[in-house]
Amino acid sequence: xxxxxxxxxxxxxxxxxxxxxxxxxxxxxxxxxxxxxxxxxxxxxxxxxxxxxxxxxxxxxxxxxxxxxxxxxxxxxxxxxxxxxxxxxxxxxxxxxxxxxxxxxxxxxxxxxxxxxxxxxxxxxxxxxxxxxxxxxxxxxxxxxxxxxxxxxxxxxxxxxxxxxxxxxxxxxxxxxxxxxxxxxxxxxxxxxxxxxxxxxxxxxxxxxxxxxxxxxxxxxxxxxxxxxxxxxxxxxxxxxxxxxxxxxxxxxxxxxxxxxxxxxxxxxxxxxxxxxxxxxxxxxxxxxxxxxxxxxxxxxxxxxxxxxxxxxxxxxxxxxxxxxxxxxxxxxxxxxxxxxxxxxxxxxxxxxxxxxxxxxxxxxxxxxxxxxxxxxxxxxxxxxxxxxxxxxxxxxxxxxxxxxxxxxxxxxxxxxxxxxxxxxxxxxxxxxxxxxxxxxxxxxxxxxxxxxxxxxxxxxxxxxxxxxxxxxxxxxxxxxxxxxxxxxxxxxxxxxxxxxxxx
Ligand code: MLC
Numbered sequence: 001x002x003x004x005x006x007x008x009x010x011x012x013x014x015x016x017x018x019x020x021x022x023x024x025x026x027x028x029x030x031x032x033x034x035x036x037x038x039x040x041x042x043x044x045x046x047x048x049x050x051x052x053x054x055x056x057x058x059x060x061x062x063x064x065x066x067x068x069x070x071x072x073x074x075x076x077x078x079x080x081x082x083x084x085x086x087x088x089x090x091x092x093x094x095x096x097x098x099x100x101x102x103x104x105x106x107x108x109x110x111x112x113x114x115x116x117x118x119x120x121x122x123x124x125x126x127x128x129x130x131x132x133x134x135x136x137x138x139x140x141x142x143x144x145x146x147x148x149x150x151x152x153x154x155x156x157x158x159x160x161x162x163x164x165x166x167x168x169x170x171x172x173x174x175x176x177x178x179x180x181x182x183x184x185x186x187x188x189x190x191x192x193x194x195x196x197x198x199x200x201x202x203x204x205x206x207x208x209x210x211x212x213x214x215x216x217x218x219x220x221x222x223x224x225x226x227x228x229x230x231x232x233x234x235x236x237x238x239x240x241x242x243x244x245x246x247x248x249x250x251x252x253x254x255x256x257x258x259x260x261x262x263x264x265x266x267x268x269x270x271x272x273x274x275x276x277x278x279x280x281x282x283x284x285x286x287x288x289x290x291x292x293x294x295x296x297x298x299x300x301x302x303x304x305x306x307x308x309x310x311x312x313x314x315x316x317x318x319x320x321x322x323x324x325x326x327x328x329x330x331x332x333x334x335x336x337x338x339x340x341x342x343x344x345x346x347x348x349x350x351x352x353x354x355x356x357x358x359x360x361x362x363x364x365x366x367x368x369x370x371x372x373x374x375x376x377x378x379x380x381x382x383x384x385x386x387x388x389x390x391x392x393x394x395x396x397x398x399x400x401x402x403x404x405x406x407x408x409x410x411x412x413x414x415x416x417x418x419x420x421x422x423x424x425x426x427x428x429x430x431x432x433x434x435x436x437x438x439x440x441x442x443x444x445x446x447x448x449x450x451x452x453x454x455x456x457x458x459x460x461x462x463x464x465x466x467x468x469x470x471x472x473x474x475x476x477x478x479x480x481x482x483x484x485x486x487x488x489x490x491x492x493x494x495x496x497x498x499x500x501x502x503x504x
Contacts (some may be wrong), residue, residue: 005186005222008222012030012221022227028308040144040232043076044141044142044145055104058104061108062232065214070106080176091468095171096123096164103127104129105125108133166413172417173368175362185214188311188332192330196223201225201247240474243271245273261292267295269295270296274298280302307358308361308375311330313330325397337396338355343377353386385401405435405443408435409442415434422449422465425465433447
């Protein structure tokens with residue numbers, strides 16, 4: 001029988017109750033024993049609110065311990081945990097809550113007023129729990145039993161989490177991640193990256209994405225290791241901690257690595273005591289990979305994943321970590337490169353779509369059978385929308401995207417989302433959004449706009465308008481007013497040509 005991720009956590013609470021599981025840099029340590037108790041008490045609290053198996057439990061909180069307690073507690077009772085970016089403005093939040101029909105939202109007390117204004121439009125949202133991220137959640141649930149009231153989920157197909165991903169042609173879709181997916185992913189990473197009980201992870205990522213929540217936090221918890229958390233990424237604080245020799249593992253997105261590298265400047269700053277430093281969520285530029293080797297004496301380990309799957313490919317822990325490559329399939333993962341038109345496999349060295357299969361691949365999109373069917377081939381391969389190539393010795397290299405997607409600072413922005421928001425502006429007649437290359441962010445969101453006859457608007461107004469509707473990272477960093485777009489014979493905007501014209 002498969003030992004699920006949550007079971008391993010319970011095992012650690014029994015075998016090493018006094019070991020530090022999680023500690024915020026400015027907070028008290030939480031041991032594995034205490035973590036299990038608070039998670040069980042929080043699970044009992046959720047049951048007392050009437051939350052049952054399959055119910056969606058949404059959380060929009062900054063990075064804090066209560067978020068982690070609710071995350072584990074919701075999964076523990078078989079509910080579906082829905083983490084939400086605290087940067088989402090009310091308009092986006094309303095969409096996620098309505099679409100998921102969440103029954104409970106746990107949110108930051110400071111947002112109480114805004115959230116109460118939308119609750120009337122959300123009939124499924126029966127319960128609101130407001131907390132101050134800095135308060136001690138433990139005392140709020142101290143009257144609940146620390147003994148688990150319900151058995152841990154045992155069905156690998158049962159949904160554990162729902163993570164929204166945007167689409168090229170539709171509103172964001174909820175990817176359903178099962179207990180089996182989480183377990184398969186973490187087992188593969190455990191094996192591939194040699195996770196150890198004596199590892200100490202410096203955790204700087206947000207915890208509402210696969211990268212920070214599953215790859216980093218679940219990875220460390222599954223190993224029975226200790227996680228030290230920064231509430232948000234701060235390059236100076238992170239570099240100071242990394243130099244302290246307390247840590248063995250660090251994970252980041254290229255923008256974070258770029259900032260750390262820039263901060264170190266030309267000074268040698270040996271971080272080779274870390275046994276594992278990984279990079280993911282966006283392509284790692286070659287100069288940064290090489291710069292890290294020179295400055296930090298560290299060879300970054302680049303890997304490739306996505307929300308729908310968790311991790312797919314990884315450079316090896318031992319052996320060559322190849323510059324520009326995302327490595328090879330993780331244990332239990334199958335990958336192939338196909339001709340995007342015919343979906344027939346291509347020989348090594350040819351570029352095609354990367355397709356993935358394995359127990360870690362999500363089960364589908366929430367209430368979107370059509371979109372789910374489109375995501376998979378008839379024989380069950382996931383169409384990633386990423387282009388890539390396999391070298392003869394098995395290493396994969398990504399070569400752009402088949403889909404219209406911008407990745408900025410490790411976050412995905414789908415141009416249609418931004419275009420929809422722009423089209424709501426009364427002065428905008430037409431618009432097109434592209435990603436322009438950027439040293440720090442990988443890409444930046446740039447909008448080209450054709451104004452209506454006689455209408456006026458400037459860049460600042462357009463950006464302020466978007467800010468009310470979109471999370472800040474999706475707001476265009478540059479707005480260019482144009483008279484026309486490059487279009488093909490059918491009148492469809494040619495984004496590649498537009499990108500050439502807009503990007504330096
Ligand atoms: C913040 N800003 C961004 C941004 N993050 N803009 C574009 N892209 C981003 N990713 C905005 C802020 O709102 C602010 O705007 C301005 O940039 C400066 O903010 P900052 O303080 O300098 O940024 P910071 O808060 O430090 O954030 C940068 C960052 C963050 C790199 C730390 O973006 C981040 O944590 N990225 C990691 C994302 C991640 O975990 N992705 C994993 C997805 S899972 P203004 O206008 O308000 O001043 C996945 C699967 C996989 O992809 O394979 O891993």
